[in-house]
Amino acid sequence: MESPFVSKDVYRFKFKGEKTKLVFLDSSPKAATALSFAGFDAVTVANNHFNDFGSEGANFTVETLKKAGIKYFGVSYGNYDSSQEPLIMERNGIKIGFLGYCDHVPDYPNCTAMRRLYKSGPAIYRDDIATRDVNKLKKAGVDIIVVFMHWGEEMLLGPLPYQLHITKHLMSLGVQLIIGSHPHVLQPHWMTNDNKLVAYSLGNFLFPPLRPRGGNQPNVYGIMGMKPNIPRIEAYEYYTYGNLRKLKLNQMLKVTVSRNGVVKAEYLPTKLAFDQKTKRLHSEPIRNAKWITVCGDDDKQCQECSNN
Numbered sequence: 001m002e003s004p005f006v007s008k009d010v011y012r013f014k015f016k017g018e019k020t021k022l023v024f025l026d027s028s029p030k031a032a033t034a035l036s037f038a039g040f041d042a043v044t045v046a047n048n049h050f051n052d053f054g055s056e057g058a059n060f061t062v063e064t065l066k067k068a069g070i071k072y073f074g075v076s077y078g079n080y081d082s083s084q085e086p087l088i089m090e091r092n093g094i095k096i097g098f099l100g101y102c103d104h105v106p107d108y109p110n111c112t113a114m115r116r117l118y119k120s121g122p123a124i125y126r127d128d129i130a131t132r133d134v135n136k137l138k139k140a141g142v143d144i145i146v147v148f149m150h151w152g153e154e155m156l157l158g159p160l161p162y163q164l165h166i167t168k169h170l171m172s173l174g175v176q177l178i179i180g181s182h183p184h185v186l187q188p189h190w191m192t193n194d195n196k197l198v199a200y201s202l203g204n205f206l207f208p209p210l211r212p213r214g215g216n217q218p219n220v221y222g223i224m225g226m227k228p229n230i231p232r233i234e235a236y237e238y239y240t241y242g243n244l245r246k247l248k249l250n251q252m253l254k255v256t257v258s259r260n261g262v263v264k265a266e267y268l269p270t271k272l273a274f275d276q277k278t279k280r281l282h283s284e285p286i287r288n289a290k291w292i293t294v295c296g297d298d299d300k301q302c303q304e305c306s307n308n
Contacts (some may be wrong), residue, residue: 001035001183002150002207003041004029004050004057005064013054015114017069025049026057032068042087042150044100046074046122048111048182055118074100074148075124080115084123087136094259095144098132100124102167103152111150125149127169134173143259146177151203154184158303159200167198176261179253186249188303191295197263204272206282248272250283251301254291265294267301 006026012150014024043065048171058075065072073087078266087098102111103125107182115121123129130147137145147170151163159167163180170178171192177196180187187201256264268291295302 001045002047002049003031004045004052004061004117005029005032007058007060008055008127010053010056010060010126013056015052015054015112017117022050023049026053029060030063032070033063036070037066041072041074042071042098044074044098044150045072046084046100046102046111046148047150048114048122048285050075050102051111051114051118051121058118058120058122062110073098074102074123075120075216076115077120077222080112080121080124080174081126083129083136086133086135086140088142094144094257095142096144096146096257097137097140098146099123099130099137101130102148103164108203122150124165126285127149127166130166131173134170134175138174144177144257144261145173145175146173149178149180149206152183152187154182156183157185158187163200171198173197176257177255185246186251186301188301189267189294190302190304191252191265192260195263197262197265197294199251199253204248204252205250205252205270206272206281207279208272223303249286252283253294266291266294267294275287 003025004027007029011026015021034089045058045061047067049059050297052100053060062072062075071087071089074084076082076084084099089096089098100123102115102122111122113123113305134145149163149166152167159180167178174194178197179202180200181202183201184204184207185201186203189197189199191197250270250272252268252270254266254268255262269286271288272281273284274281292298
């Protein structure tokens with residue numbers, strides 16, 4: 001879940017720092033009831049918009065989720081590098097631990113920079129922090145550890161080298177499932193031989209498709225004295241002049257686990273759509289969609305990424 005819940009009272013705490021922060025997200029508290037009705041049991045709140053309205057926005061979001069009966073993870077309190085409280089759920093006798101972190105390219109005020117300003121906000125990723133949190137889950141006797149990462153670069157079609165490092169580190173700790181967000185487009189996924197899965201980005205499940213902001217975004221074309229970001233220029237221009245349909249694509253990921261790790265993973269290709277009658281944005285299966293086995297014969301998204 002990327003957008004914090006904001007009331008009229010909370011709105012006055014909107015972040016007023018760096019001018020390079022161009023996007024602020026806010027949702028009505030009523031949306032939490034809709035999430036619960038839709039069947040969401042738990043969400044991660046670790047993302048680069050969780051502090052858009054300071055600690056007040058982060059705290060209000062957590063309280064709103066509690067009232068809606070939705071569990072959450074990925075929030076930390078106190079110092080920016082404090083440990084988060086993991087979420088532990090049990091299904092069919094299997095204890096599953098959830099952690100959420102924010103760590104993305106620092107083009108504008110990023111998670112760490114903003115989190116340092118407040119006493120609550122997204123849990124920040126560092127190797128040592130993750131090691132500490134994962135070991136805590138192991139001591140709690142969990143069978144499966146799932147980490148949600150808000151990471152990477154918007155619009156890029158694949159993970160960056162630092163994400164490959166994070167993946168390698170987390171899996172070395174025994175994390176069986178890593179699910180990513182922030183790029184807003186689909187990226188590859190990979191299943192290892194020892195029953196571990198990483199999905200670098202599932203796209204936009206319920207988020208307006210982003211159009212490239214082009215020259216208005218200083219970190220892309222190098223205006224305002226910044227160095228041009230060539231890979232991102234290429235990605236933005238690809239989406240601007242290429243097939244914009246790709247901006248609407250996303251996936252629903254279904255994972256079956258045992259105490260030994262991921263037993264089976266499938267995804268359903270979906271896309272963003274807008275209902276003209278109800279005036280509602282939603283995701284729906286693409287034409288002739290079927291569940292596809294991750295890294296099976298029909299999986300075109302399966303790709304081993306390596307920084308070795």
